[in-house]
Amino acid sequence: MEKKSSMGRQKIPMSKIPKKNRLQVTFSKRRAGVFKKASELSTLCGVDIALIVFSPANKAFSFGHPNVDSIIDRFLVRNPPPEPCTHRLVEAHRNANIRELNMKLTQVLQQLEIEKKHGEVLSEIRKASRAQRWWEAPVNELGLHELQQLKVAMEELKKTVEKQANKILMGSFETQSPSLGENNINRLESKPVDEVNPAANSNVLPFYNWGYGHCQELL
Amino acid sequence: MTRKKVKLAYIPNDSARKATFKKRKKGLMKKVSELSTLCGIEACAIIFSPYDAQPEIWPSPMGVQRVLSQFKKMPEMEQSKKMVNQDSFLRQRIAKANEQLKRQRKDNREKEITQVMFQGLTAGKVLQGLNMLDLNDLGWIVDQNLKEISKRIVMLSKGGGSSSSATTVQYSSSQEETTAPVSASQGEKCSGFEQMGMEAMQKQQWFVDLMNPQDNNMGGFGGEEVMFPFGDGGSTHSSLWSNPFYP
Numbered sequence: 001m002e003k004k005s006s007m008g009r010q011k012i013p014m015s016k017i018p019k020k021n022r023l024q025v026t027f028s029k030r031r032a033g034v035f036k037k038a039s040e041l042s043t044l045c046g047v048d049i050a051l052i053v054f055s056p057a058n059k060a061f062s063f064g065h066p067n068v069d070s071i072i073d074r075f076l077v078r079n080p081p082p083e084p085c086t087h088r089l090v091e092a093h094r095n096a097n098i099r100e101l102n103m104k105l106t107q108v109l110q111q112l113e114i115e116k117k118h119g120e121v122l123s124e125i126r127k128a129s130r131a132q133r134w135w136e137a138p139v140n141e142l143g144l145h146e147l148q149q150l151k152v153a154m155e156e157l158k159k160t161v162e163k164q165a166n167k168i169l170m171g172s173f174e175t176q177s178p179s180l181g182e183n184n185i186n187r188l189e190s191k192p193v194d195e196v197n198p199a200a201n202s203n204v205l206p207f208y209n210w211g212y213g214h215c216q217e218l219l
Numbered sequence: 220m221t222r223k224k225v226k227l228a229y230i231p232n233d234s235a236r237k238a239t240f241k242k243r244k245k246g247l248m249k250k251v252s253e254l255s256t257l258c259g260i261e262a263c264a265i266i267f268s269p270y271d272a273q274p275e276i277w278p279s280p281m282g283v284q285r286v287l288s289q290f291k292k293m294p295e296m297e298q299s300k301k302m303v304n305q306d307s308f309l310r311q312r313i314a315k316a317n318e319q320l321k322r323q324r325k326d327n328r329e330k331e332i333t334q335v336m337f338q339g340l341t342a343g344k345v346l347q348g349l350n351m352l353d354l355n356d357l358g359w360i361v362d363q364n365l366k367e368i369s370k371r372i373v374m375l376s377k378g379g380g381s382s383s384s385a386t387t388v389q390y391s392s393s394q395e396e397t398t399a400p401v402s403a404s405q406g407e408k409c410s411g412f413e414q415m416g417m418e419a420m421q422k423q424q425w426f427v428d429l430m431n432p433q434d435n436n437m438g439g440f441g442g443e444e445v446m447f448p449f450g451d452g453g454s455t456h457s458s459l460w461s462n463p464f465y466p
Contacts, residue, residue: 034250
């Protein structure tokens with residue numbers, strides 16, 4: 001699928017980048033990429049690896065599994081050190097830890113993918129609505145008269161929102177003792193607040209017209 | 220290049236693992252080489268594998284020695300400042316991914332609430348299912364929008380109101396025709412409060428009608444547009460303002 005937001009993959013000449021800015025940016029990105037590849041190689045194939053890279057500003061970036069120094073020593077000495085039993089235990093622990101981290105990373109990346117796709121869907125919906133309803137267009141594209149009408153409608157909506165909010169607050173108070181206490185606050189939040197995912201605290205989704213005919217209840 | 224997404228875990232199958240190693244090792248060396256060339260920097264790679272007694276290296280034994288001695292010459296702190304192992308590297312990646320996730324969720328939430336806002340303009344009932352958190356966010360978004368609208372109105376008013384098209388002239392005249400008779404007939408029967416409510420309803424009603432798909436010259440603004448705020452007309456939002464005087 002072609003993304004129009006960027007030019008896509010372009011072939012670049014394999015020689016030193018002339019512009020300093022682009023060079024620095026390229027370094028940052030590619031360094032991160034190469035470290036990622038090294039990490040994956042190490043995980044997938046169970047190999048020990050060390051990467052050392054000097055930045056344009058002469059800072060040393062290094063990646064190593066199990067660690068950079070031991071690999072350097074092993075390379076320089078050229079004699080594989082005999083492994084006592086304790087080493088193996090340590091290594092087993094280390095690998096188990098890395099396994100878990102990889103799983104966690106995979107999980108987060110998957111969630112990120114889902115949210116990104118969700119974002120695209122939302123953008124598509126917005127685009128489709130905009131074509132049909134003039135008031136959804138960006139404010140900059142509206143004429144003076146349209147803006148005035150929209151303003152009135154928005155102000156009405158604001159009142160409605162406030163009214164609804166008050167209704168909820170009053171509703172909870174009526175069923176409680178008149179004093180404001182911890183009880184009332186707990187009433188309002190019947191389920192534990194999910195801090196990581198705001199959408200989980202919301203009731204928006206059931207009433208949301210996805211435009212695909214999912215929930216036509218209200219429109 | 221790959222058709223299947225590879226799971227980020229040790230490959231149990233021996234031959235598959237060896238094949239992957241060969242490919243990825245080659246690819247990794249190529250990437251290191253490109254990095255070195257493109258950015259004009261020194262680098263080296265050392266890989267110990269069960270498949271070879273000797274480590275696989277880049278660029279060359281001499282090249283590796285050169286980089287290693289350059290590295291070892293640096294003060295300890297400089298060496299370790301940007302040094303990572305699998306554990307720290309993965310933690311960094313997880314943290315970054317979490318940040319992106321948080322940001323993406325926030326963006327999505329804003330998009331959703333904005334959609335609810337637009338729906339709320341024509342169907343007030345949408346608000347009934349929302350909880351406090353939603354209403355809070357919704358109120359905020361509405362405010363933000365109002366600010367932008369007001370700003371733009373001021374800007375356009377200053378620049379001379381020439382931006383209105385021919386259609387808007389018809390909007391205002393139709394508005395007068397249709398709201399006047401209704402308020403006149405019902406004005407005597409209801410209290411001030413109800414009247415306010417009805418005017419709000421009427422505003423919503425003509426707004427809804429304006430939003431109905433009609434072509435620009437508003438030719439459809441004929442007899443069918445007589446306002447019935449509490450009438451059916453397919454409008455679901457009237458129940459929000461249900462009024463005992465006019466069932």
